[in-house]
Amino acid sequence: MGSAAGGGFPQWNCGCAHCLRARAGDDAAVPRTQVQFAAGGPDGYLLIGASPDLRAQILATAELTPRARRDSPIAAVVLLNGDIDGITGLLTLREGHSFTLYAPPAVLRILAQNSVFDVLDPARVPRVALLPQQAVPLPGGLQLCLLELPGKVPLYQETANASLPEPAPVYAARVANAAGRAAIFAPSCARLDATELRALADCDVLFFDGTVYHDDELIAAGLSHKSGRRMGHVPLAGTGGSLQALGGLGPRLIYAHINNSNPILCADSAESRAVRDHGADIAQDGMRIDL
Numbered sequence: 301m302g303s304a305a306g307g308g309f310p311q312w313n314c315g316c317a318h319c320l321r322a323r324a325g326d327d328a329a330v331p332r333t334q335v336q337f338a339a340g341g342p343d344g345y346l347l348i349g350a351s352p353d354l355r356a357q358i359l360a361t362a363e364l365t366p367r368a369r370r371d372s373p374i375a376a377v378v379l380l381n382g383d384i385d386g387i388t389g390l391l392t393l394r395e396g397h398s399f400t401l402y403a404p405p406a407v408l409r410i411l412a413q414n415s416v417f418d419v420l421d422p423a424r425v426p427r428v429a430l431l432p433q434q435a436v437p438l439p440g441g442l443q444l445c446l447l448e449l450p451g452k453v454p455l456y457q458e459t460a461n462a463s464l465p466e467p468a469p470v471y472a473a474r475v476a477n478a479a480g481r482a483a484i485f486a487p488s489c490a491r492l493d494a495t496e497l498r499a500l501a502d503c504d505v506l507f508f509d510g511t512v513y514h515d516d517e518l519i520a521a522g523l524s525h526k527s528g529r530r531m532g533h534v535p536l537a538g539t540g541g542s543l544q545a546l547g548g549l550g551p552r553l554i555y556a557h558i559n560n561s562n563p564i565l566c567a568d569s570a571e572s573r574a575v576r577d578h579g580a581d582i583a584q585d586g587m588r589i590d591l
């Protein structure tokens with residue numbers, strides 16, 4: 301439903317070359333909303349993450365249209381991290397709809413510490429703690445589980461001027477259908493070692509962290525002093541980068557959570573071609589995959 305990293309594309313306060321092209325309506329630099337996935341079918345849908353752009357994303361998705369006077373096919377939401385672009389869409393889901401909210405305990409603690417999330421009445425929206433590898437049955441014979449990945453604390457919990465990322469786990473969602481076919485949604489991942497590769501290989505379609513192509517691209521463009529790795533996102537390029545590690549892994553690879561600094565947002569860039577040459581895809585808003 302949404303394919304950009306936090307801030308979206310173009311970002312409201314960014315005048316970088318990519319955002320200028322997107323604002324100008326350039327066909328090769330298509331605007332994107334902040335990362336959001338949904339998985340499901342006629343029996344109901346699971347939202348994966350809760351994007352700040354969730355209202356517009358739901359309205360743009362025919363499958364999520366109400367079927368009665370007060371209704372939504374959204375049956376559950378699973379949160380993968382405590383980042384702003386991963387949780388604030390929950391505030392869009394007020395209005396009395398009943399659904400189950402699954403999240404790892406650390407993310408549930410963040411919600412509990414911020415009383416604004418109490419707008420979701422626990423009587424209608426039960427909060428269920430989910431541990432990695434714990435299987436949850438969902439409507440339509442789907443099965444959800446979380447995979448733990450290396451990450452860092454949310455930006456707003458960082459210690460001032462920390463020069464290294466403060467490690468904390470983040471999560472990917474694995475959703476399997478009744479036929480046993482599976483997709484993994486991993487919008488954040490700081491590192492790809494053997495353990496991560498083994499876990500991420502166990503699916504048919506892998507949506508993976510496409511935040512930055514070059515580790516230093518935000519620094520080079522004068523947009524930030526942080527590298528991709530410092531932000532908890534493994535870059536696509538280079539040794540240990542995700543193209544090399546995941547390109548031949550097996551699952552269909554689709555990059556999502558793409559930052560506006562990443563040249564793959566421009567379809568005519570050498571970096572976009574390199575992604576395609578590795579047999580991988582670049583997610584667009586509204587993309588649908590039939591498992």
Ligand code: MLT
Pocket residue numbers: 305306383384385454455488531532
């Ligand atoms: C991230 O993906 O690193 C975060 O969403 C950054 C942020 O909170 O802006």
Ligand code: MN
Pocket residue numbers: 305306383385557
């Ligand atoms: Mn993010």
Ligand code: ZN
Pocket residue numbers: 310311314315316317318319320560561
């Ligand atoms: Zn920009």
